[in-house]
Amino acid sequence: MQKKTFKADKKTYRKPKRIFENSGSVNTEIAYYVLLDNVTNTMKQDLKTMVDMGRYFSIFAPRQSGKTTFFEGIRDQLHAEATYIAIILSFEKYNELDKTRFYSLIEEELYPQLLDRLGKVKYR
Numbered sequence: 001m002q003k004k005t006f007k008a009d010k011k012t013y014r015k016p017k018r019i020f021e022n023s024g025s026v027n028t029e030i031a032y033y034v035l036l037d038n039v040t041n042t043m044k045q046d047l048k049t050m051v052d053m054g055r056y057f058s059i060f061a062p063r064q065s066g067k068t069t070f071f072e073g074i075r076d077q078l079h080a081e082a083t084y085i086a087i088i089l090s091f092e093k094y095n096e097l098d099k100t101r102f103y104s105l106i107e108e109e110l111y112p113q114l115l116d117r118l119g120k121v122k123y124r
Contacts, residue, residue, distance in 0.1 A: 089109055
């Protein structure tokens, strides 16, 4: 019995220009994402202004739209000045933990970022 083989017509196949990222940071060169530039609050203050004023803020957007990537960019902008220590924490995976385990895991994420930043600021 002869096995049938199919050849794809090279003219009909197109490599996708972008992909949908399904975890972690979004590579903006290859993945679809929502551009979150010029994010402001109702008083038209940008995020740096809100940070300087000690304001809290949240960003609501669909999954995998680039929120983490956006916050990493804001962190990098803030870290251009030694004044700032920006820490990124996600509570998404902690929703069903007891208090002790929750705080233990937060500590595991918080301390390395804090120590890394303090080490970098110390040597500027």
